[in-house]
Amino acid sequence: MVKRIIGGLLCCCSMVYGQNRSEAVTLTLNDHWLFSQAGTEKWLSAKVPGTVHQDLIHHQLLPDPFYGVNEEKIQWVENEDWQYKTSFTVSEELLNREGALLTFEGLDTYADVYLNGSLVLKSDNMFVGYSVPVKSVLRKGENRLQVYFHSPVKLVMPQQASNGFNYPADNDHHKEHLSVFTRKAPYSYGWDWGIRMVTSGIWRPVSLRFYDVATIDDYQVKQLSLTDEAAQLLHELEVKSVSAQEEQAEVVVSYSLEGGAKTTIRQEVRLQPGMNRIRIPMELPHPVRWMPNGWGKPTLYDFSAQVVCKDVTVAEQRHRIGLRTISVVNEKDKAGESFYFEVNGIPMFAKGANYIPQDALLPNVTTERYETLFRDVREAHMNMIRVWGGGTYEDDRFYELADENGILVWQDFMFACTSYPSDPTFLKRVEEEATYNIKRLRNHASLAMWCGNNEILEGLKYWGWEKKFTPEVYQEMFRGYDRLFNELLPAKVSELDGDRFYKHSSPYFANWGRPDSWGVGDSHNWGVWYGKKTFESLDTDLPRFMSEFGFQSFPEMKTIATFAAPEDYQIESKVMNGHQKSSIGNALIRTYMERDYIVPEKFEDFVYIGLVLQGRGMRHGFEAHRRNRPYCMGTLYWQLNDSWPVVSWSSIDYYGNWKALHYQAKRAFAPLLINPVQQGDSLQVHLLSDELKTLDALTLDMRLIDFNGKLIKKESIKFLSLPANTSMCVYRQSLASLLTTEQRANCFLSLTLKEKSGHKVAEEVYFFEPTKNLNLPQASVSYKVKQRNGSCELTLTSSQLAKDVFIQVPIQGARFSDNFFDLLPGETKKVTISSPSLNKEGKLDITIKHVRETY
Structure with missing residues (x-):
């Protein structure tokens, strides 16, 4: 055992x-x-x-x-x-x-x-x-x-009282901002999506x-070099001997690949009382590389280190190690300053999201919840998660699953959205914290970089703190920033994990209303949402790497029903406002909805249209970022998940239900994507590829179809060659020559990309007007059900267009092969619903909704 x-x-x-x-x-x-x-x-x-x-x-x-x-x-x-x-x-x-x-x-x-x-x-x-x-x-x-x-509140009260000012930790939902003094998950004090539950x-x-002789306090497998011929490794161990005298022992290091033959190296050592540092070099021939999701298999080797004394293994540690190179290219160029990841020497467009703790009560998070989350991430074609700095350094199982699923981890240190103390006691705590977590995490292949904090430099420079504090206090905040993020943390990363990239803050440069900043480093774009900019602004407010942007929605009704009664089903009810921590949130959702949709009168329909709005709007940004590579090389949206049932920016709600946003992310992050977009008075079609091989002899079929299924015109572009890992415009046509003004509100463009064999590799549907301007028909969706134990299959059809079809079942966390999709006229669509709660005999309550039914 x-x-x-x-x-x-x-x-x-x-x-x-x-x-x-x-x-x-x-x-x-x-x-x-x-x-x-x-x-x-x-x-x-x-x-x-x-x-x-x-x-x-x-x-x-x-x-x-x-x-x-x-x-x-x-x-x-x-x-x-x-x-x-x-x-x-x-x-x-x-x-x-x-x-x-x-x-x-x-x-x-x-x-x-x-x-x-x-x-x-x-x-x-x-x-x-x-x-x-x-x-x-x-x-x-x-x-x-x-x-x-x-x-944790009462203990630091005297410290806060003697401080002389209240730190700008506005997410700390308490009159006195106490969270900054305590090395504790900041989000537990409240956030603009989080409940205050100070645990x-x-x-x-x-x-x-209980042990004899010694313990292995730390074991690092350090990759010195990696080629196709060999990996040069160095095993570094810290072995603490409890014996009062010198001990003769043997250190045994070994590795195997996926249960194959084990390769072992032995080294005789004399353990001195106290700490012993042991270094053992190793060459691993013909290494199999760890690859990110979408590029290949995330291969992991099993490594172990043992201390053997008189034929008895007295101490042992094991690691699963992926051999790969990861570098962050952050260099001056003619556009400003690049920021992107190279994995195994190949530039990678980062696709993913910002991760917050999965629960307000952290011990509630089970292994099964971690596994489900990473399945959600992998299935949405993501290759990166940013562990945001207002939560916690995650459980070992989180990083193990990131390794196993090929998901790179951008790891923040746990500082966010406020300045912090920098007195000797506080710095000592941070140094211990950094040492502990760098050593704990540095063996993981998935760990891509370290970041000092979230938005603190931006806050210092651009959030108006200079008006809230005296010049002396304000300047001391800058000096404290340097002590923490430009001195202590980079020094610990350099000492303990020197091959990994460190940046002191995200975003690199504040960019609210600053067009000169988009070309430099990573960006957080809150012009959409807080700045009330349109989703179309994402086409031109283009960063080198988008590490945060987002838009809110309510969770679906079965989640709302877990925290509210029917009498609370009003946008501005006390309960809804209690589960909306962004003060402008509910009104802002309505403001954006009015731009593109007919606002429903019923609360349940408002919730549904809000989900559609979030998904469609955010997808616009994903596609703009991918389309503009290599200038832009990443899009990490805010946020992946929730810590309680709440109105938020998440794409997956607290109970594991995918919102429309997660389905749209899955579509927008597909390895091959057809991306039609209006530019001025013309339509452009781009092909976006994250594949590592060039695709030849492709055909792009385009059909203009009305909402009743009538074909208006068609066109094909043949013999397309799509280079690996690129974005390419393959079609440009004026809208006037493509269709009439009247047709824009009554038809859609169906696009299909096929290989020479006729196999479809990508499909897309494009509408020429905002949804509120479309003359959507009163479509009737019919369906058949085949129910089994653990799953059921729906077959849906409609003679007319049914836009943004949403299938609902009263089972939390039920998984759908697809949802929030356009059901095209005459199309047969099969959707599989999976859940352990499903059984062959029980009748499943299924509700199907589409946009035209909400007005």
Whole structure:
């Protein structure tokens, strides 16, 4: 049996004795915990990993925080201190081992840990795992472990009071902005999409490890060079010996590929008491490269390092390693300054999204939820996720799945949208946090870069902070910025992960209303949304790399029903406003809707049209970015997911339901894309390819069809050659010669790209007018159902155009092979719905809606 503990240590739980040395034994200490509010003796069962809020909810001492306006009713929890305790038994045999290491992988946040009456640990950083030697305080038989959590609000009140000013952390939904003082997930204090739920608890696993001789504290497989002929690697280990004298041992490093033959190298070492740093070079012949999603297989090698003493493996660590090169090309050029990723020497157009924590209560996130999320990412043809700096450094499983699915990770350090302290105590905490997480994550093939913070430099320069603070305070904010993001963090990255790119802030340059800034580095474009610019502005407000832009929508009605009653189904009801954290949000959705759609009267229809609006509008931006490569080389939208059921910018709601945006992202991010676009008075058709090979002998068929299915005209372009990894305009025609003004509101253009064999490689439909100007027919969609255990198949048909067809079923997280699509006249469309909740006998309640039914 194998057990993971902090830093990837792997311990076998069997006892193998040989010459007084034994393999390590790990006790998991996640069970049989109790908790109480400090000052009381009311002890109740607790779940570890967990939080106080989860335990209170379990015992019905706290209402569902996500329902209605219950957010107001849970705020008292953050002002209290809380205690957790458990006990465990240690045998004399275990006590005789040379070392015992107690590991808390995550304590949230200010915690005092007592073991058998001894204070063994004081935690002050949620982002750090702690391992402490406890052999001297352990007892034979029963051992008592207790953790006292201080209120993260009350504890820092004196610090805030003595500070002299309130930091500009406006997402901290509290009169005093306390979050900046605490190394804790910022989003838990509230955000413009997030509930305020300031948690405390043992949020990651606890273990106790008994061992002899030594532990491997760190193991890095460093890639020195990579060619098709060989990979030159260096195994670097930090081995801590607990023996009082020098020990003769052997370090064994090995690798295998997908269960194949194992290659092993052995090196004799003399372990000195304390820390030993060991370096073992290795050549791996004919390496198979790790490739990003869409370019090939993300191949991973299995590596291990063992410390063997007198024929007994006393310590071991394992890693799955992908061999690849990743570089960020950030260079001056005639347009300004480039910003793009090269993977294995090939420029990659980055397609993806910004990721926030999946839950307001982090221990709720299961392995299954991580796996589902990465399936969603992979299926949408994404190749990159940005882990945003207002959340947390993610669980190991997150990065493992990124490795396995070929998804590059842009990793922010956890700082966002406000200036921060830079006093010696704060800097010491940040240094420990950076060291811990860089070492934890640096072996992952998916880790593409480090970024110091989200939007702080932009805030300092352009958000009006100079008017809110005295000149002295304002200048000190800049000096503090330099200490944190231009000195401390880049120094730690250089020291511990020197081959990876570091940038101090995202965006590189503020660009609200600054046309000169689009040509420099990465950009956040909030001209759409906060600036109320049109989606069409995305055609001309073109960055070198778009690392944030977004537009909101409500989640679909089955998600709204989880937090609201029918009487709350109004855009500006108290409950809807409680689940809309952007103050201008609901009104702004309506403003944009009026531009392109007929605004429905019914709330349910408004929600549906809002989903369509978000998806169509954001897709306009994705296509503009891809079309303008190589000038623009990436588009990461805000945001991928939600942390609770809420009105937000997400493409996947809290329950895992894809919004229209995620389906549109999947279409816009396809490896081959037909992209028709109006430029002035002409229609252009671009072919966009992320393929690594040139495609020859292609044919583009174009048919102009009215909404009743009548063919008006057709045209074909043959013998097209589409180079690899490119964007190319293949057609340009004046609109006047293509169709009449009247026809624009009554027909669409169907485009199909085919290979020489006739096989379709891409399809697209284009409309010449905003949806509100189209003369949509009163189409009737008919369908047949074939239901099975775990899935059902719908076959849909319509004699007339049904625009933006939305299929709804009352099952949270049900997966659709397609949704929010245009059902063309005379077309037969098959859609598969999958869910474990589906069974062959039960009748599935299916609702189908399209745009014309909303007015």
